[in-house]
Amino acid sequence: MIEIKHVSKQYGNQPVLQDICETLPSSGITSIIGPNGAGKSTLLSVISRLLNADSGEVKVDALDVSDANSEKLATVLSVLRQENHFTSRLTVWDLVSFGRYPYSKGRINDRDRQHIEQSLAFLELSALRNRYLDELSGGQRQRAFVAMVLCQDTQYVLLDEPLNNLDMKHSVAMMKQLRRAADQLEKSIVLVIHDINFASAYSDYILAMKDGKVVFRGTPEQVMVPQVIEQIFDLPVTVEQVNGQRIAMYYR
Template sequence: MIEVKNVSKHYDQQPVLQDICATLPSSGVTSIIGPNGAGKSTLLSVISRLLLADSGSVSVDALDVSDANSEKLAQVLSVLRQENHFTSRLTVYDLVSFGRYPYSKGRLNADDRRHVEQALGFLDLIPLQNRYLDELSGGQRQRAFVAMVLCQDTKYVLLDEPLNNLDMKHSVAMMRQLRRAADELGKSIVLVIHDINFASAWSDYILAMKGGRLVFRGTPQEVMVPQVIEDIFDLPVTIEELNGQRIAVYYR
């Protein structure tokens, strides 16, 4: 499991994470929700060592993230940032194969190629594998980045806004695939997500943040109640049941 203990982070004396303590399970789908500026992406970056915390600690299966060997950490934890920029012209296959770098160091063997092909198939990218990234739609490119992370074949997969650039149909398809990765591949999927109804429908566990603090945690049934959602987003809502799932409804 991922253990976050008393983690704080400041930017120019401004607190963005304040004494965060959380345990993220070693399987299933965990969503981090909250309004803009709540600290969601910063928390994900600290967990993945893209940012260093000012205080506190993070461990992944008892591996201390702050001083862990980079190669070893990259074999248990992978992360997809919200913004990804590649200056060179890459095909989808080339991009996804980058996920094997912690193992192959750029020299793919048969096992690496098998993982690449599995990831391409999992995200329905086989027909696009020889296309260049700049020839893809935003949604197709986002699926390729997620495939790259899955290709890394880590137990923990951290995704910052994986539904970016996806319409509703493709957002549903992406969440189904991430759910499958958790259920069929045994991954622990941790994602920052803005749509709380997607979080409710597909998650096992939800962390709710506001103002740099972790203000609530629990199952979708526990989190998706009016008083909790209204407190997090400062917005009146009603919660309705639909096919056994709790959905937040907003009114004009």
């Protein structure tokens, strides 16, 4: 599990994270929701050591993130940032193979190739394996980055806005694939997501943030209620049950 203990972060005099204390499960999908500027991506960056907290600590299966060996940490936790720069002359296979670097150090062996092929197949990218990244649609490229992270084969997978550049159809497909990864590969997937209805439909656990604090936590059934959603987003809302899922409907 991921333990977050009294984590705070600020830029200048502006607090971004305020004394966050949470325990994230070692399996399933945890979604972090909240308005822009709530601190969601900052929290994910601190968990993954892309940012250092000003105070507090984060432990992943008792491994202290702040001083853990980088190679060891990379075999336990992987992360996909919101912005990803790529070289256009990389093929999909090349990109996905980067996920094996903590193990291969650039020398791909048969076991690495097996993981690469499995990740390509899992994200339905096998037919695009030899395509260059600049030849892909935004959605295909996003799937390739997620395949790279899954190829790293860590217990904990952190994704910052994995639905970026995806239309509705491909967003649904991506969430289904992440759900499969959690269920079939037994991963713990933690994602920052803006669409609370996707969070409701596919998550096991939800953290709701506002003003640098976690203000609500629980299952979708506990969080997806009008009084909670209205407090988080300052927006009148009704929540309806549609095909067994709680769907938020906003009103002016």
